[in-house]
Each structure stands twice: as structure tokens, then as C-alpha cells.
Amino acid sequence: MATTPYVPTPTPTDHPDPTRARLIDAARLVFAEHGFQAATIRDICTRANANVAAVNYHFRDKAGLYLAVLRHSMGAAGMPEPREAALRAATPEEALRLMISAMLRRMQNQSTGPACHFRIMLHELAQPTEALPRVVEEIIGPNYNAMREILSRLLGKPPDHDLTRMCAHSIIGQVVHYAHAGPVIGLLWPDLKMTSERLDTIATHIGDFSLYAIKQLKEKNSHE
């Protein structure tokens, strides 16, 4: 244990192309495609041009590699993007639209882009591992809170209010549905092509749908 260096390397981008970095990169794709359990170390090592024992050497464990992948994905610059988008908005309405659009776009290029952790999340939902709490805390939580802030302003309710939360779920549910149910939607709607324009259309629809609903909910609520 004293010889396993998988902990004292907090700077992952020190070396240009060490085995460690190649492993994380390959693992991201494999975990995204198959999930934690179904992914095999051999597959990852083959893609990373590394030895089978490399994973155990660098990360002690399959689970260690998985955690490293998540930590890497969370630390990547791509993460705060949706919230940043929202910050640039002048009105809460625009902020909501920007967030929706950013989340939608993020969920597309899952397989290649630096944000394929969305697909990892999908697997995590189907079969949660011990990493779920950490992911929720560091990735999902902040986004969830940011959205509640926006909704709080739109609804005139505190972020902790049940209505605010349920509205947040309604919006997030609409967005992630296109990622979660991707294969099913492909079968139910064969003509659908996920082009960039189509993505815009969907984002606009979700924005309209949600803002209309929120406006009415606010009115009805203020009358009570």
C-alpha cells in the first residue's frame, strides 16, 4: 500500500501523455458506454494501450479508476457551463432558457466530447454505485440549486418551497428525457434527426412550455 501512488497525484495534467491520463481518457468512454459494472478493465486498457495491471497499479481498483474518471469530469472546465450561461442572462426568463439550452447541448455529444459523464450518470441512475452521493453533491446539486434560484425569482417563492422544487423537477425532467429515453424516442419517432436546429427547436419548446406554466402557476398561487 505504501507503494501505490494513486493518491498523491493531485495534478493530473503534469505529464503530457502518461499512462495514467490515457487510462482516464479511455475509461471515460468505456464507462459512458457500458456503465461501471459492465465495463471491463481489459477493454479500457486495450484502448489506452496499457497493460492489464496498469489500472490496479495507478488506481488500485476498478472503482478507483471510476472515481478518478468522475473527479476528472467534474473538475473539467465544461462543468459549470450551464450555470455560467445563466449568469450572463439579463432576466430570469432568459436565464432559464439559457440553462435549458446548455443542458440539452451538453447531453448530445456525450460519447466524444469532454462531457460524456452525462451518459455515465444515466448508468449511475439505473444502478447506483457508491459514487452517486459524491456526483450528486458536486455536479448535480449546484445545477439544481442554480435552477431553483432562477425559479425562485420567477415564482416569487423561496428556493426550498415545494412548488419551486417541483417546477425544477418538471424542467429537468423534460430536458433529461431526451437523453434518457434517446433509444426509445428514436423508435417512436423515426423521422427525428437530432440536428443542431432540432436541438434549438426542442430547447425553445421546453422554454415556452415551462415559462407559460410557471407564469400561470405564479398567478394562481398569488391569488390563494
Add this chain to the structure above:
Amino acid sequence: MATTPYVPTPTPTDHPDPTRARLIDAARLVFAEHGFQAATIRDICTRANANVAAVNYHFRDKAGLYLAVLRHSMGAAGMPEPREAALRAATPEEALRLMISAMLRRMQNQSTGPACHFRIMLHELAQPTEALPRVVEEIIGPNYNAMREILSRLLGKPPDHDLTRMCAHSIIGQVVHYAHAGPVIGLLWPDLKMTSERLDTIATHIGDFSLYAIKQLKEKNSHE
């Protein structure tokens, strides 16, 4: 042929406690918990108090057992429930609310009730098997079409219209989010208890949210 009885027997409830039925019952739970690939025949057979070879005898295959479980879940009386609920409604608004409520209730008690196939579906989404098209065709498709019929009346657009489809996705996305993101929501909203009343609250919220949005969308669309 006389030795391979894994063709679907017409009267599955003839005998009081046949191994075949016990296997399907146990498999439902195990598949729901772990998904097709991660589930092990040994686990299933142990829970069903059956021999490891029983699966091969009755269903030829792990895949055969999986198909049988899906077929059983689809054929179960629980399946048409959401659509039936909608048929009893007087207005399309009520029909929509009934469908939402039925789907939500269905998604709860996944582990024990006859409808744990919702959790199976979740795994199927994360890692589609060859059974996905069949499930879509026989389970999801009809519900999707029923919902589009209702929305078609509410929106004044044909069921095939893009707006109708996107509204359907918006509603379904809101509903299934509570199933898909269950563990995450549990972490983000620790006080939430999924009691029967809470379920009603959520169903009402999704109904309100969606009907408000639809009404506005219809108005805006008719002005164009």
C-alpha cells in the same frame, strides 16, 4: 421438441406453484434490480428455489427468461391501466390528469408490485438489449399514442405534429423523471417522502404545469 417446453404455455396459472412461475417472479425482481446483463441466473434460481438448469429447461436461455419476464409484465392486467383510466374521463383535461396519475402510481412500488418492469425499462434505457424494440412496440408505443391522442384534442393539432410530440415528451419526461432520478432526488430533497398524498401532490402539479402550458401554446399557435 417434446423436451423443450419454453414456448409460452397458454395457461400460466394452472398449477399452484410451478417452477416456471416462480422463476419468472424471481427474475422480475432480479432483472429490475440489476438489469439484464448484471443479473445472474444463480441469483434468480436461488430466490426461486430452483435448480440452475431450470432456466435452460423452461426458457432455453437467460435471454429467453428475460423475454418471458417482459412478455409477462406486458400481458399483465396492470399494463393497459393508464390508457383505461384515460378512457373513463369526460374531458381531455381529465384524461390527461388520469394518465399522469396512473403512470406515477405505476412507477412506485416497482420492486414488489406487478409493474416493476418500469425499473427494467430504466436498465433497458441505459444499456439497450435486443428486447427494446419489442418493449417499445408493445408497452411504450400504445401509451405514447394514447397520450398523443389526448394532446391532439387539447392542442387542436394532429397527433403526428411536432408540437404534439414535443408536448407528449414534456409530460412523459416530467413523470418518468421521478422514477429515473429517484435516488438523486432522494439525495437532493432528503425530506421528501413518497407517500400516497405526496404522489397526489406531484400528479396535480404535473397536471397543472402541463395543462397551463398547453393552453397557452394552443392560444399562441392559433394566432400564428
Add this chain to the structure above:
Amino acid sequence: MATTPYVPTPTPTDHPDPTRARLIDAARLVFAEHGFQAATIRDICTRANANVAAVNYHFRDKAGLYLAVLRHSMGAAGMPEPREAALRAATPEEALRLMISAMLRRMQNQSTGPACHFRIMLHELAQPTEALPRVVEEIIGPNYNAMREILSRLLGKPPDHDLTRMCAHSIIGQVVHYAHAGPVIGLLWPDLKMTSERLDTIATHIGDFSLYAIKQLKEKNSHE
């Protein structure tokens, strides 16, 4: 054991088409194709339109069925054919030619004809079972002795003489080679087609080859 009727049925052609007969018929083909060990009871029973347990019921064992097949093949009318052919001959030379021709013909239609036990023998040579001594005693031995009788007359040596035996082996070896090495010969001599004329040519060649050799051997031996 008292209830297993697989022994007291010495008359196999009593009933027109009982399961037992169908099993033996199917087993002959399967054993001929795959040998004793590689043949599976399920395959046999499926082809015989019988239950998996039928073999154990009628023959107690896979080995029991195998023995029954051999007994059936040995008792069949086709067996003494080569020797009968030899008896009809006027001279020992003709007797030898007739035997060679009969053995060659017999070895062809192995798969369908009633004499597919030749292929069973091939498997028995590769992996002898406990049935080998019985087969040698009842099938091969008589043919071997008949051939030695003929050779004894041709060579002027007793049937037990080493030269007689080695000549018998030389002739039998030539003949069975076309059966044993069938797949190899097919690869080494792709143009070869095992038509009836070709069979005649081969029989004539082996007859010429052997009779020339025997004549010379007799001469040389008588001078010593």
C-alpha cells in the same frame, strides 16, 4: 430395475413403429456422425420424436442404447454380405476381388444405408469403448477369418501364419483407408468423385495390386 424392460425384448421387429425402434434408428445415424461420447441423447430423442427420458426408459443408459444399436447393426442382414459374396466365387482370386468390392461398397453409403456402423467403427477406433471387444468378435473377426481362409489358399500357408495375417492386413488396410482417410483424400485429390465407376476402378486396383503381390510372395516363399 425390475421394471426396466430393456433386456427381455429379443425380438426387435415385433411392433411396426414403436418408440424403441425409432430410437435405435435415430441413434444409428447420430452415433455414426458424432461417435459415442459426442452424440447427445437429446439429439437422438429429438430426431426420434421421443422424450428425453425415453432412452433411459428403454435402454437404461446411453451405453445401453449404443450396445443396442451395435447389436441391431450386427444382426442386420447386411452384415454377412462380404463373406457371402466370397462364397459364391469359383476361385480364391475371384473371392478376394469380390470381398474387396463388397467391403468398399459397404463403406460408402454409411450415413443412410443400414450399414452406417462402419462409421461407428471409425469412432470406435479413435476412442474405443467397452463395446469394442464385442464388435471385434461379432463383426470384424468373422470377416478377418474369411479373408485369411482365402489368403491361405492363395499363399499356401496356414491361416495363422504371419505372412497370411500380414497380407490380410495389407488388403484390409488398403480398403478401409478410403473410408478412414476420406476427408483427407478429398483434400489431397480434389478432383476425385466417389461414383460407382470410380469405386469399381478402386476395387480393381486393390485387387490387381494385392493379387500381383501375393503371387510373387508365394513364389519367393516357396523357393525358401
Add this chain to the structure above:
Amino acid sequence: MATTPYVPTPTPTDHPDPTRARLIDAARLVFAEHGFQAATIRDICTRANANVAAVNYHFRDKAGLYLAVLRHSMGAAGMPEPREAALRAATPEEALRLMISAMLRRMQNQSTGPACHFRIMLHELAQPTEALPRVVEEIIGPNYNAMREILSRLLGKPPDHDLTRMCAHSIIGQVVHYAHAGPVIGLLWPDLKMTSERLDTIATHIGDFSLYAIKQLKEKNSHE
């Protein structure tokens, strides 16, 4: 790729006692005894004092191990022996006798010697695998061609002539019969002991038998 070393290593005798070599050695015996299908990996690994997974690691497959055994046997120094023996002969008659003798000797001590692939071939004949064409091409073919060359000179016919081929089959058939029919001959001729002198006697007999026959066939053929 770094993890799959089952590609043939150029220097198989580098290490004194590597698992790979022990596996091949054990597999040779087991395959010779039971044939490809009936042989079990567990048996081989037990005899080789290796883990069950070692076969998968070194040869990917049971079939991979089988191929390696064949390749090893074919590459062994013992292979070209019969042809080399023939090359040292002054006359074609002597060449033929030398080949016969070498083949006969080779077929003995199948179980321990480096040439137990003869018994493997026997299984291959009874139940051909995908390896048969390769074996024919690399082992049997060259011997067959060498013998046809010799016979061509003895008969005055081209190596491709039907008579040449049939004579080759006659000789090869006589020789391999002692290997193929070993157990049967043992039962038919209990006094036979396969001593070295007996092997010489048999070789001489087959040589006499065949050369007499060939001489006569050549005469008869030249008169036509």
C-alpha cells in the same frame, strides 16, 4: 494487445519451464487420447500444473491451444524425417522402403514421443475440425507428394496419374492401418507384440508386397 500473448513466440524454448510449454506438452497427450472435443481444459491444466485460465491467457481458446499443439507437432524436428529418409536412398525402391519404415516407426510410441500427433490425426479423421485442412496442407500433403514422386519413378507415370495416386493410397493405407486399427489388431492377433524386430518385419512385408505389386503393374501397364 499487450495482454494477449497467445501469438506464437519465436523462441519457445527460452525459459526452462514456462507454463505455456507445459500446457502444450500436456495438451498433446490429452488431445491424443481423447480428441479435440472430448478433451477438457481442466484435465490439461491439471496435468500441466496450471490454472484453468492459463489456457485462455496463453492461447485465447481451447481451439487456440489445439492449433498450437498441431503447429508445435508440425514444426517439431520429427516431421520431415520420413522424407529425409527417402532422400538418402540410392534407388527409388530403397527410398520407398525407407519411407515405409520411417512412417511405421513414427506411428509407434505415439503417447510419449514427440509424434503423438498421429493419434491426434486419427481423431481428426473420425471427427474433422477446422484444423484439418491446415494439417493436411502442412503435414500430410508433403509426405503424400514425396511418395508420389517415388512411385512416379517406379511406375513410369506422372505423379498426377490415377495409378500413381492409387498406388500411393495402397501403400499409405497398409502402413497407417497398423496405427488406425491398433486396438482391433490387438484383439484379432493377441500374440502380436510390437517390438522393434516386429516393426522391421512389418516394414519389410509392406515393402515386398508393394514393390512386387508395382513391378507387375508397371509391366502390365506398359504392354497396354
Add this chain to the structure above:
DNA sequence: AATGAATGAGCCTTCATTCAT
């Protein structure tokens, strides 16, 4: 710092066989 070799547990499947009916 990194790897080739080896390991043991576990998986799915197939087999011959038995038992109750």
C-alpha cells in the same frame, strides 16, 4: 515506474440422469 504471467472465483450453458405421475 510498470509489466508479463498467473490465479481463483464466477458466469452461462449443456449433459445424462432421475422421479413423480
Add this chain to the structure above:
DNA sequence: GATGAATGAAGGCTCATTCAT
């Protein structure tokens, strides 16, 4: 007289992991 159902043993294969170097 015959069968559907069930069983335990075994087989080939894959996996994550470890160890000596």
C-alpha cells in the same frame, strides 16, 4: 407404457486482481 419436470455435475470461458520482476 411413457413423459414432463427437475437435478447436479461439469465444461468452456471471462473477469478483476495479484505477484515477481
